[in-house]
Amino acid sequence: IFRILDLPEPQQGTEILSGDGLSIHLQDVHFGYDEEREVLKGITLDIPVGSFVSLVGESGSGKSTIAGLLSGKNRAFNGNICIGETYLQNISEKSLMEQVTVIRHNSYLFKGTVAENLRMAKEDATDEEMIAVLKKVNLWDFMTMQKGLKTELLEKASNLSGGQCQRLALARGLLHNSKIYIFDEATSNIDIESEELIMSVIHELARTKSVLLISHRLSNVVKSDCIYMLKDGVIAEQGHHELLMAQKGPYQKLFDYQNQLEQYGKVAGA
Ligand code: ADP
Ligand code: MG
Secondary structure (H helix, E strand, O other): OHHHHHOOOOOOOOEOOOOOOOOEEEEEEEEOOEOOEOOEEEEEEEEOOOOEEEEEEOOOOOHHHHHHHHOOOOOOOEEEEEEOOEEHHHEOHHHHHHHEEEEEOOOOOOOEEHHHHHOOOOOOOOHHHHHHHHHHOOOHHHHHOOOHHHOEEOHHHOOOOHHHHHHHHHHHHHHHOOOEEEEEOOOOOOOHHHHHHHHHHHHHHOOOOEEEEEOOOHHHOOOOOEEEEEEOOEEEEEEOHHHHHHHOOHHHHHHHHHHHHHHHHHHHHO
């Protein structure tokens, strides 16, 4: 145990992120969870301020790993990651947490009131601020039918639907008001109304923030400024939707395949 305690602490940065907006730049980033297998094999990508960038690719291709690197979860990578003008390894943990919000498909909601859950993002949030974000995600009417901000959630918010959980997680993310937002499959496995609402809030956010959307459903990424397609740990293709469709590569194949499935679903469901 003493030998473990004596191990050097991972180096912590001290720089504080500042500026009106924060871009993200990855340059030739390599990363593996263990030495045997590299998961990211030289990723270069850019997320300019006020842009909406999407990351797509098969399950296991490394999308969430990139989200993990950007939120400071895994710091043992090679290559460069810059947020704004600052190298990721020099940024203080606190500043990174303030400026990067990650919303996952199963964001953690705990037993307690709605207000307590929201205040995780902003300790001193006022009732007005909390109500404003709940209205934005179309949850406030539902909450007023119960106890408003004092509505009690069960463990993992099991008394809400999947779509409501995700909208509450989004409300909490909005309250955090960071400069960077990463949505990792934030609309997976939820009802279509919730999905559409979340997508419209994401599009609005992208006007002023730097937004990275990770989605396996390509219909959600069509309007992105740039789409990166990840395959086996490298960027196989990049560009906007029309360009990638014209290229007739892996993106176009996956898009047409998903489109066909959805058309089939509509016919079968009718
Ligand atoms: P995606 O989000 O694109 O589905 P991930 O980034 O989650 O893919 O995973 C990429 C690869 O890294 C997969 O092969 C996965 O098994 C592996 N991986 C993910 N998380 C871990 C972890 N914590 N430890 C070891 N391997 C992991
Ligand atoms: Mg993932």
